[in-house]
Each structure stands twice: as C-alpha cells, then as structure tokens.
Amino acid sequence: xxxxxxxxxxxxxxxxxxxxxxxxxxxxxxxxxxxxxxxxxxxxxxxxxxxxxxxxxxxxxxxxxxxxxxxxxxxxxxxxxxxxxxxxxxxxxxxxxxxxxxxxxxxxxxxxxxxxxxxxxxxxxxxxxxxxxxxxxxxxxxxxxxxxxxxxxxxxxxxxxxxxxxxxxxxxxxxxxxxxxxxxxxxxxxxxxxxxxxxxxxxxxxxxxxxxxxxxxxxxxxxxxxxxxxxxxxxxxxxxxxxxxxxxxxxxxxxxxxxxxxxxxxxxxxxxxxxxxxxxxxxxxxxxxxxxxxxxxxxxxxxxxxxxxxxxxxxxxxxxxxxxxxxxxxxxxxxxxxxxxxxxxxxxxxxxxxxxxxxxxxxxxxxxxxxxxxxxxxxxxxxxxxxxxxxxxxxxxxxxxxxxxxxxxxxxxxxxxxxxxxxxxxxxxxxxxxxxxxxxxxxxxxxxxxxxxxxxxxxxxxxxxxxxxxxxxxxxxxxxxxxxxxxxxxxxxxxxxxxxxxxxxxxxxxxxxxxxxxxxxxxxxxxxxxxxxxxxxxxxxxxxxxxxxxxxxxxxxxxxxxxxxxxxxxxxxxxxx
Numbered sequence: 001x002x003x004x005x006x007x008x009x010x011x012x013x014x015x016x017x018x019x020x021x022x023x024x025x026x027x028x029x030x031x032x033x034x035x036x037x038x039x040x041x042x043x044x045x046x047x048x049x050x051x052x053x054x055x056x057x058x059x060x061x062x063x064x065x066x067x068x069x070x071x072x073x074x075x076x077x078x079x080x081x082x083x084x085x086x087x088x089x090x091x092x093x094x095x096x097x098x099x100x101x102x103x104x105x106x107x108x109x110x111x112x113x114x115x116x117x118x119x120x121x122x123x124x125x126x127x128x129x130x131x132x133x134x135x136x137x138x139x140x141x142x143x144x145x146x147x148x149x150x151x152x153x154x155x156x157x158x159x160x161x162x163x164x165x166x167x168x169x170x171x172x173x174x175x176x177x178x179x180x181x182x183x184x185x186x187x188x189x190x191x192x193x194x195x196x197x198x199x200x201x202x203x204x205x206x207x208x209x210x211x212x213x214x215x216x217x218x219x220x221x222x223x224x225x226x227x228x229x230x231x232x233x234x235x236x237x238x239x240x241x242x243x244x245x246x247x248x249x250x251x252x253x254x255x256x257x258x259x260x261x262x263x264x265x266x267x268x269x270x271x272x273x274x275x276x277x278x279x280x281x282x283x284x285x286x287x288x289x290x291x292x293x294x295x296x297x298x299x300x301x302x303x304x305x306x307x308x309x310x311x312x313x314x315x316x317x318x319x320x321x322x323x324x325x326x327x328x329x330x331x332x333x334x335x336x337x338x339x340x341x342x343x344x345x346x347x348x349x350x351x352x353x354x355x356x357x358x359x360x361x362x363x364x365x366x367x368x369x370x371x372x373x374x375x376x377x378x379x380x381x382x383x384x385x386x387x388x389x390x391x392x393x394x395x396x397x398x399x400x401x402x403x404x405x406x407x408x409x410x411x412x413x414x415x416x417x418x419x420x421x422x423x424x425x426x427x428x429x430x431x432x433x434x435x436x437x438x439x440x441x442x443x444x445x446x447x448x449x450x451x452x453x454x455x456x457x458x459x460x461x462x463x464x465x466x467x468x469x470x471x472x473x474x475x476x477x478x479x480x481x482x483x484x485x486x487x488x489x490x491x492x493x494x495x496x497x498x499x500x501x502x503x504x505x506x507x508x509x510x511x512x513x514x515x516x517x518x519x520x521x522x523x524x525x526x527x528x529x530x531x532x533x534x535x536x537x538x539x540x541x542x543x544x545x546x547x548x549x550x551x552x553x554x555x556x557x558x559x560x561x562x563x564x565x566x567x568x569x570x571x572x573x574x575x576x577x
Contacts, residue, residue, distance in 0.1 A: 010403040010410065012421045013158050019151025020433035022124070023114040026087065026147055027106030028076060031069045040064030042077075043104035047091050050084050050098045050110065054178075056125045057101040058084075065105055075105050078112050081121040085128060085150070087111040092143035093134050099125050111147055118424055123163035126170050127155055130397050154435075156401060159420035165409060166400050173393060180389065184382045188247075190375045195323040198368050202358050203329040209358035217321070217359060219310040222349045224280070226269040227304035228259050236260035240271065240302040242279055245291045248326055249376065253297045261301065269301040274318045276309040276325065277302055278334075281346045288334035288347065292322035294376075307352065316359060319369040324357050465508050468498060469517060477539050484521055484536050509537055516540075 009015070018024060030046070031037075037044075042065040049061045069075070082100045086092050088109045099121055106112055115121045136153070137143035158166070200206040215221075226239070233239075238256035261269075271277065271293050279289045282305065293300075302308060311321050324330060334355060338345040399405040410417060428435055461469065471494050476483040487506035491499065498505055512518045521536040 009156055010158075010407075012410070012417060013156045013403055014425070014428070014435040015154040016157045016428065016433060016435040017152055017154050018113065020428065020431065020435065021116045021119045021157065022083075022151075023116070024147050024151040025076075025112050025114075027078075027108045027110045027112060028073070029108045031065065031073050031075075036065060036069035036072070037063050038066060040066040040069070042066070042070065043102060045084060045098075045100070045104050045106045045110065047086060047089070047107060047109050050086060050096050051091060051094065053096065053098040056097075056099050056122055058098045058104075059101055061104070077103050078106055079103055079114060081115060082106075083113040083115065083121060083124050083128065085111045085113065085133065085145070087145040087147070087150075089143065092137055092145060095129065095132065097125055097129050111145060111150055113150070118160070118427060119157065120160060120163040120167060122167045122171075124155075126167065126397065127401055130401060156403075157424070157435075158403070158406075159417050159424055161413075161420060162406055162410060162417065165406055169405065170397070170400060173396060177389060177393065180382070180386060184379070184386065187375065187379045187382055190378075191323055191372055192327070194368065194371050194375070195327065198364070198371075199324075199358060199360060201329050202324050202327050203333060205358050207358070207360075209360045211356050212315075212359045213353060214309070214355045214357060215353040217312050217316045217357070219312055222278070222307035222309055222352050223269075225277075225302040225304045225306050225308070226259075226261065226265060228261065232260045233257055234260075237266055238296075238298060238300040240277060240291070240293075240300060240306070242282065242286065242289070242303070242305060245277075245279065245289050247379075248290065248322065249292050249294050250296070251294050251380070253300045256300065259301070266299050266301060270299055271302050271308055272296070274311065274313070276311065276318065276322055277306045278309065278325065278347075278352060279305060280307050280348070280352075281305045282344060284335060284338065284340065284345045287338055287345050288331045290322060290325040292318055294318075307349065309352070314362070317362070317365045317369050319372040320360075320365040321357075323368075323372070330355070330357065461511075464497065465511065467496070468494070468505065468508050469512060472518070473539065484538050486536050506535065509535070513537065 027045070030044070040063065043058075043061045044063045044065045045058060045061050046063060049058055065075070078100060080100050080102050084098045084100070084106060086094070086096060086109065091109070113124065115124050131153075133145060134143060136145050136149050199209065205211065228239075236258045237260075238253040239259045240250065241257060244250060244256060273293055273295050275293050277291045277293065279287060281287070282289075291306075309321075311318050334347055334351065335345070337351040337355075338347050396405065403410070425435075468490070472485065472490070475493065476485055487502045487509055490505050491502035509518065513520045518537045518539055521538055
C-alpha cells in the first residue's frame with residue numbers, strides 16, 4: 001500500500017529541474033593563511049559547519065573572513081536562504097544540508113542552490129534531505145557531484161502555499177524531535193551527576209571514603225581481548241569493539257559485529273554480565289574509556305584493544321565501579337599513566353591494578369545502583385522512542401513529498417490552488433523551463449537522470465551494453481584525466497549479470513572501442529614473447545567535465561505510520577498545527 005501511494009504525485013505537482021527554479025553553483029577555494037581570517041567579520045562556511053548543523057539554518061561558522069581576504073580573492077558572497085549541499089568527499093554520503101541564515105562566503109566543497117521565487121527555501125531544504133546524493137556521485141570510492149547533475153535533477157513543485165503548509169507540518173515534527181533529543185542528552189548526564197552528588201570527586205574524595213586499589217576490588221587480573229584479522233569478520237560470535245562503548249552500558253548482543261572463532265576462543269575471551277571493559281590502546285582522547293556489560297543475549301567476546309575486569313561484588317557493585325571509572329578525574333589519572341607513541345597511547349594491567357578509587361560501604365552503593373536502574377530505564381525507553389520516531393519521521397517525509405500528507409487540505413483549497421498552479425506554470429513556461437506532470441518517484445527521477453542513452457551512436461547498443469557503459473562512466477568518468485580500467489577489474493567491481501564475467505565484458509569493451517566510446521590504452525599479449533597482461537582502456541577526456549565545477553556559479557534556464565499520519569491530519573483539521 002505504501003509503495004503504491006508513493007508512486008503517485010498529485011496532478012498539480014509538476015516535476016521541475018532544480019536548475020529551472022534555483023541558481024546552482026559552488027563555493028570558492030578557501031584563502032590560505034591566518035592573515036585572511038584574523039579579526040574577520042564575514043561568515044565563511046566550511047564543510048564541518050554544515051556537518052554539525054542541527055537545525056535547517058547555519059547560525060554560526062568556525063571561520064570568518066576579513067577585509068583583506070575579500071580584497072585579495074575573487075570570492076562570491078551567497079545570499080541568505082541559499083541551500084548548501086556537500087558535493088565532494090565522504091560528506092556526500094552523510095546527507096547533511098543547511099540554509100544560510102545570513103549572507104556568507106562558502107568553501108568549494110559545497111554546492112550552493114539559490115531558491116527562486118517559485119520555491120520556498122525550507123521546502124527545498126526538507127525535500128533534499130530525503131534524497132540520497134550518493135546516487136548522483138561519479139565514483140562511490142571518491143564521491144563527487146557535478147552541479148550540472150544537480151541542476152538537471154527534477155523535483156516535485158507544489159504551489160508556494162502548499163509548500164509552506166508542508167514546511168509547517170515538518171517543522172512541528174522537527175521541534176518534537178529536538179525536544180526529545182534534549183531530554184535524552186539530559187538523561188545521559190544524569191548518572192554522572194548522581195555519582196558526583198552522592199560520592200563526590202573520586203580523586204579528591206571529599207567524603208573521606210576508604211581508598212583501595214583496583215587490584216583489591218576485582219577478581220584476578222585484567223585480561224586483554226582477542227585479535228582476529230578483518231577477513232574473519234562478518235558472521236559467527238558477537239564481538240565488542242571500541243565503537244560499541246558509546247553510552248557506557250551494553251544491554252544486548254544483537255547489534256554487535258561478528259567474528260568466526262573457535263569454541264575454545266569463545267570460552268577464553270567471553271565477557272559476562274556485570275563485567276567491565278576498559279580501552280587500553282587508542283589515541284589519547286579515547287584511551288581509558290570504559291563499558292559496563294549489563295546484559296547479553298548470547299555468548300560474546302571482546303577485541304584485543306581492551307581489557308576485561310571482573311568486580312568483586314562483595315566489595316564494589318558494577319554500577320558504582322563503572323560510574324567511578326567513567327568520572328573525568330579517574331580517566332585523567334589513567335591517561336597520565338599512559339605510554340605514548342606516534343598517534344596512540346596505551347595502558348597496561350599494572351596501570352589499571354594500581355589505580356586508587358574510593359570504596360563506600362556496600363549499602364550506600366546499593367542505593368546508588370537503584371537510582372542508576374531508574375535512570376537506565378528512562379534512557380532505554382527514550383532510545384526506543386527515538387528509534388520509532390526516526391522511522392515514523394522518515395515515513396512522514398515520504399508522504400509529505402508524495403502529496404499524501406496534504407491531500408485533504410489540497411481538496412479543501414482546490415480552487416485557490418488551481419489559480420496558483422496556473423500562475424506557477426505560466427512563470428515556468430515564460431522562463432523556458434521544461435517540466436512535466438509525470439508520476440515518477442524521486443528515486444525513479446534519479447534513475448532517469450542517470451539512465452543510459454539510446455540516441456545516435458548508442459542506438460546500436462543492447463541494454464546490457466548500455467548498462468555496462470553507464471557503470472564505466474559512473475566509476476571512471478567525471479574527471480579531466482584518464483582513469484584506466486580492464487575487463488577483469490570491471491568483472492570484480494560491478495554488480496548484476498556481468499559480475500565475474502570478464503570475457504563477456506571484454507567483448508563489450510572491444511565494441512565500445514571500435515565505436516570510439518572508450519579508448520584502448522594497451523592490447524593483451526597473446527604470444528609467448530613476454531608476460532601476459534590484460535587490455536586496458538580509458539574514457540575519452542573532455543574539457544566539459546573538467547570545467548563544470550570550477551565555475552563559481554552556474555545558472556540554469558504499517559500501522560504506526562498510518563496512525564501518525566491520521567494524528568497529523570487530525571491536528572491539521574482542528575488547528576493543532
């Protein structure tokens with residue numbers, strides 16, 4: 001049912017190329033040297049400013065340019081309301097977007113869209129957040145977007161009043177999400193605050209608790225974890241890695257990576273509920289992080305860059321010990337013991353065993369553990385709610401940009417919207433924009449944008465050949481230098497029917513070369529005069545690809561989901577939104 005709904009757009013929603021309703025361009029290279037930023041007052045947006053933006057609008061930037069930078073460099077200032085989209089590097093995959101709150105200068109790694117009169121900036125922001133720009137990337141290994149491809153991408157364009165109605169709904173949902181995230185952040189800080197209130201700083205020990213070494217309150221000695229090469233990961237036994245330390249408390253095995261190991265290794269390196277892991281080798285800012293294994297759903301092991309502690313529960317409770325070890329002053333003491341090397345540091349068993357900690361009476365620890373259980377219950381409930389909310393929000397966005405969310409409102413305002421739609425379409429035609437009322441989804445639009453050509457010299461190619469050529473252009477095109485490839489390489493890297501069929505691919509490559517679609521760089525050696533090697537090819541190099549992004553700017557002529565939607569519709573009808 002969901003798919004069939006999303007495959008239809010309202011008849012009043014044409015699909016319009018972004019370049020017809022926005023100016024599409026890119027930022028400038030960053031001026032090099034502190035002299036261009038000292039005392040600066042002009043905002044300069046870098047990739048990290050977009051990455052850390054938690055609201056639609058950028059409210060601050062790390063760097064600001066001064067008058068010297070403006071005088072010495074030909075930099076374009078982009079107006080307030082411009083949309084920023086990462087166009088090169090790993091940030092393309094992170095799906096971050098941001099709008100300029102004030103006029104600003106922008107780094108060259110960002111594409112910039114200036115919304116025209118027919119599109120609301122915040123509608124454009126929310127819509128593009130639903131698009132996976134990696135689908136447009138020229139090479140997934142080194143992602144980059146061409147501004148020309150962004151400009152060609154068609155998006156649904158309701159009338160301005162309906163755009164703003166959609167934005168109002170999504171803003172309401174976003175505000176709920178923001179408040180929940182703030183509550184979650186407060187819950188995360190709750191346990192450290194309770195520890196400080198109950199026991200004080202564990203190094204300063206203002207309550208004068210008994211002081212003991214860790215050796216006195218754990219069973220045996222800390223044990224280092226298990227090392228296995230990367231090719232053994234993927235299935236098998238769950239294994240705890242340093243990335244799983246987020247939150248400081250592990251309650252399940254189901255989300256862990258897995259590794260293939262023997263039963264003897266499982267027995268030797270298993271970790272049980274109530275035990276604690278400490279990171280022993282890492283960069284200094286991560287060294288000494290700790291994790292309480294609260295509960296596990298199956299036998300689980302841990303990696304070699306951490307050590308396992310088994311608390312003597314007749315002396316220290318796990319909830320008390322993990323809160324103590326995670327206190328900033330104890331972490332600082334551990335790091336002070338570290339042996340430092342290039343890019344990493346380490347602590348050993350002796351460093352951990354000799355660490356001094358306060359040990360309050362067990363009855364006091366039990367009262368603290370009860371408070372921890374209550375706080376963890378709140379956090380678990382909050383995390384579960386946030387996971388559900390993220391799924392529902394994604395579904396809500398999908399319905400918003402397919403026209404389903406505002407269907408009743410659109411029907412109630414159809415006469416007004418019809419007039420607006422005629423004015424909008426007239427403006428598009430006057431500007432020479434090519435648009436349609438097709439019912440393609442946005443995912444299908446991206447596929448259409450990338451679809452193989454069937455005109456001219458491409459007409460004689462069959463579907464498999466056109467698909468292969470498209471894959472070659474995606475993987476090796478879009479640059480102003482030659483990237484070389486062979487049939488064997490393609491057979492390994494591409495998916496689908498040609499995967500591992502190098503001979504079929506070689507036959508297609510020979511045809512492409514004969515038609516001038518690719519350039520042979522070397523020929524395979526078939527005699528016995530020397531070592532054999534594969535035929536190597538490259539795509540033709542064109543100046544067009546090299547110049548597109550160098551310009552500063554380019555102007556171009558389930559039941560939960562259903563109940564959430566029903567609740568939103570109810571709020572709309574009653575004025576709740």
